[in-house]
Amino acid sequence: MVLPTSKKNVGLGKAMIRSRFRGGTRPKDHDTDLVHTTDMDDGPSWTKLQSITQEGDLDSFLRIAELADTDFTAHRQNVTVVSAEDNNPFLMSKDEESRVQKLHKTFQNEVVIPRRPHWEKTMTAREVQRNEQTSFLDWRRSLALLQEANGLLLTPYERNLEVWRQLWRVVERSQLVVQIVDARNPMTFRSEDLEKYVSEVHGGSVDCLLLVNKADLLTDSQRAQWADYFDKNNIKYKFFSAKISNVELERELEREMAELKLAEQKAKDDEDEDEDEDEDEESDNDEENKPESAEPVLPENNDDEFYPSAFGKSASKDPRIQILSCSELLDLFHATAQPSTNPEIPEQYRNKITIGLVGYPNVGKSSTINALIGTKKVAVASTPGKTKHFQTLHLDNKTILCDCPGLVFPSFATTQANMVCDGVLPIDTLREYTGPIGLVVRRVPKWYLEALYGIHISMPTVEEGGDGTNIPQPEDFLKSYAMARGFTKAGQGNPDEARGARYILKDYINAKLLYNHPPPDCKDAEAFNKEIYCVENLPKKKLFTAAEPTKQKKLLGTNTNLLTSKALDSQFFTSQKSLSAHAISKGKYQTDKFGRSTVYPHQRMANADGTISLQSSGPQSEFMVKDKKHRKSKKNGKVRNRMGYDV
Incomplete structure (x- = not known):
């Protein structure tokens, strides 16, 4: 069969020829896709005002070169750039943190913000811009030298x-x-x-x-x-x-x-009253019968x-x-x-x-x-x-x-986890979440986390490798939270800890998980926040689960909405004796008595003297003996007839 003709040449030979000569075009003067370059400073104002707080080694190098007006020529096009993060995203111990804080006090006056250089009206715009770029470049260089010489960690300014x-x-x-x-x-x-x-x-x-x-x-x-x-x-x-x-x-x-x-x-x-002066009595009756909801209600100050x-x-x-x-x-x-x-x-x-x-x-x-x-x-x-x-x-x-x-x-910081918990760095672009969650579990008590989220954080014992403290590990907290919320990884079924971490960190920033830092002269942060972590500050739905057994009885009172499942079951079954445990039979031939099959005579109940009871347990017992038809309808058949549904 001959293929229909087409206006376009779609044969296999043309595709092979195009793939053979693909990539053979020479770069033009305005083509900058194949060389390393920086963004030109000629775009709109909204592109210039994009906030930049974190840069890789290559981006930092190119931006400094742009400020210094340095030109570079690419000799090789097949260059592979490998960037590795050398900062520690995890937490520090208390000894390391105290040592770093002493260094922060020593070099506190050297962390400054960039100053605007002196300018005069006689200067041109190019001269003013050049002076600002030079001053800004010197400021960045001074912070980099301070960070490298003393082993300090600066915030992503x-x-x-x-x-x-x-x-x-x-x-x-x-x-x-x-x-x-x-x-x-x-x-x-x-x-x-x-x-x-x-x-x-x-x-x-x-x-x-x-x-x-x-x-x-x-x-x-x-x-x-x-x-x-x-x-x-x-x-x-x-x-x-x-x-x-x-x-x-x-x-x-x-x-x-x-x-x-x-x-x-x-x-x-x-x-309306002026128009209907002759019908005052009827209008009065209408006003009396008017529903109260028709009038606007002023909002209460709650x-x-x-x-x-x-x-x-x-x-x-x-x-x-x-x-x-x-x-x-x-x-x-x-x-x-x-x-x-x-x-x-x-x-x-x-x-x-x-x-x-x-x-x-x-x-x-x-x-x-x-x-x-x-x-x-x-x-x-x-x-x-x-x-x-x-x-x-x-x-x-x-x-x-x-x-x-x-x-x-620019300021000193211990880790980037503090910046995330302070809300400076965005959470949605976060890759390493164990550090910030580790700070959360250190600051907020374990019982408060369990009561607020309605979960149970399982912690390993000392024999199983635990540290013996009441501070859970970030992985244990995230697993319990993800399993309770149904966050699982696609194709695996394991708890999605990264997704749960984003929800928890947003709750921390939005003050659902509240922690207040004490002043520098206050050394006991736990005593400073002791007034916050109490049962009364929890939401009303979480009050009963977080209360002690003695407080639970006071909270219960006559309010049955706060009853637990065990208390509700015990109260329900003890008050109604007819609901005691007994055997029943369900189905088409169910009875009110003991659910025992009595289709045949030898299956009937016996009296106290051993004789067979003549009382039948079901209305269809005798009928089942005479007629062995099973009377079962089709499974996939319709359940509705002219009389309604067969229930």
Whole structure:
């Protein structure tokens, strides 16, 4: 049979010829796919502002070469680059950690942020850019030498010059620089050198304020200890919670909407009454018979919705530990900052104060701005680095908020596991999870993990290779969690520990697993968090499983929803004697008595004197003896007839 003709030549010979000469084209001048190169600095602004905190050896080499304007020529095209991670992603022992912390105090003043070099109006843009690149390259080189010479480990700080330029612009135009930190670990998110840089730029005329966000996660005693530490070190601070402010704002909006609907409904009812003056009695009856649900109900102020415990409700009268509201925070801004006297600033902005908000990614800068403004003006995301460019927002006639992109400042760290648990590094791109989970099981007690997730963490004994402590291994915790949640690997059926680790770490960052770091002068972290890990702070669904046997009886009372399966079975079967254990028969010929087959006479029950009982156990017994037809329907036949279903 002859193949149909086609307009395209699809024969085998053409394919062989094309495969033979494939790859023989010479590279053109604009073709850079076959040589090692870096990205050109001529793209759009959003490509320049991509945050870079981690680089491989090759990427770091090429980026430094780009900053130095160094050209390289590739002599060989068949080059294979092998990169190996030489950092230790696992945890340190207590002795090693104490030794490293001593080194951190020794070289603390040498970890600085990059400064903007001096510039003048007579300089060209190329000269200013060249000076900034040279200064930035020297700064990176100094940190690398410090890290290699002393065997220290630095955090994966920001390596993109364009992101640091955003910080320089925010500091230069601000009359008050607010450094936002996470209340669970304030000292890790605080940059001391940033305060020095602000003083260098403005000559000491601009103050810095440490805004401790997420303060509702701290108890009164914990906030008091942090307040003592800040006062001792002359640090200007205030406690704030963007979450509480946003929730209160939403409730206020709901209340206003409900009041507006109620006013509209009353106005409509008044119009109906004016039109129907002759039918007052009927209208009165209609109003009496009107259901209550027709009127809009104002939302109740239930503080338990956003307070997981009583942490946010401060019972102390100490003004230092009070959580400021949005209005109180704005009053503090106006009292601290002064309008700028720079003649270069336009006249319409001289009477306004600019508040610069700076901090690490995911500490709540955008949420704080949304709480102050009252609307969602800034995008909020759990992934670090959502804000890509500094933004100026006019709050009122006297205040301008300047939001800086999230910056990872250079600082000392023990391992990358601490960075993951602090929320600086993204979890979705995490490859090594045993280190961060190891920190979680060290910080959170075992019984609290079991009660919160409803699991049992099996630990090996000393004979089986266990360490004899009450701290589980990360693998044991992840296996129990993955098996309870049904996370299995495809094709194997083994517990998917990596997937379970991502869920647990996100719970830790979102404060479902709460752990607060103590001040540096407090050595006992377990006693600092003792007030957090109690049965009362667990969700209501987990209270009974975590309570002791004596507390379980008090929790039970008359509430049968908290009964365990064993208690429910014992109460049910002991109260109803008719449900005692007995043999029954199920099927088409089941009876109320003992389920014994009595189709034939020799299968019938015997009396006390040994004679055969004439009482039949089933209505079909005699019929079965006379007729041996099994009367079984087809298995795959329909179960419905004209009378309904055969049950």
